[in-house]
Amino acid sequence: MIKGIGCDIVEIARVKETIIKKILSPEEIILYQGFRSLRRKQEFLAGRFAVKEAIVKAAGKIPFSKIVVLNDETGKPYLISGGLPTGIVTISIAHEKAYAIGFCVVE
Numbered sequence: 001m002i003k004g005i006g007c008d009i010v011e012i013a014r015v016k017e018t019i020i021k022k023i024l025s026p027e028e029i030i031l032y033q034g035f036r037s038l039r040r041k042q043e044f045l046a047g048r049f050a051v052k053e054a055i056v057k058a059a060g061k062i063p064f065s066k067i068v069v070l071n072d073e074t075g076k077p078y079l080i081s082g083g084l085p086t087g088i089v090t091i092s093i094a095h096e097k098a099y100a101i102g103f104c105v106v107e
Helices: 017-023 026-034 038-059
Strands: 004-011 067-071 077-081 089-096 099-106
Touching: 004 038, 017 026, 017 038, 026 038, 026 067, 038 067, 038 077, 038 089, 038 099, 077 089
Parallel strands: none
Antiparallel strands: 004 099, 067 077, 089 099
16 A cells, blocks of 8 residues: 655755765765765765655655665665655656656555
């Protein structure tokens, strides 16, 4: 049974590097720093912001610092979080040109 659905879209250019510590976990900061191009860093940051907003919309108010989104060996994002209710949480992130989107389903 679906308990919550969340979706968020972000204009990539609006997400500035100054909010990194508010949005990314230490593990995510390491991934962010591994990207060489500024464009890829912006996409990553905007995607993480969008998916974390979607998670909050689906599951309720949770501090971004408690939400950790990593990628498996195929690149698929997955959630590590101690602040979410129990159950299955499925997420997706996409970006195209000027926008990034995050989607979340909590079962």
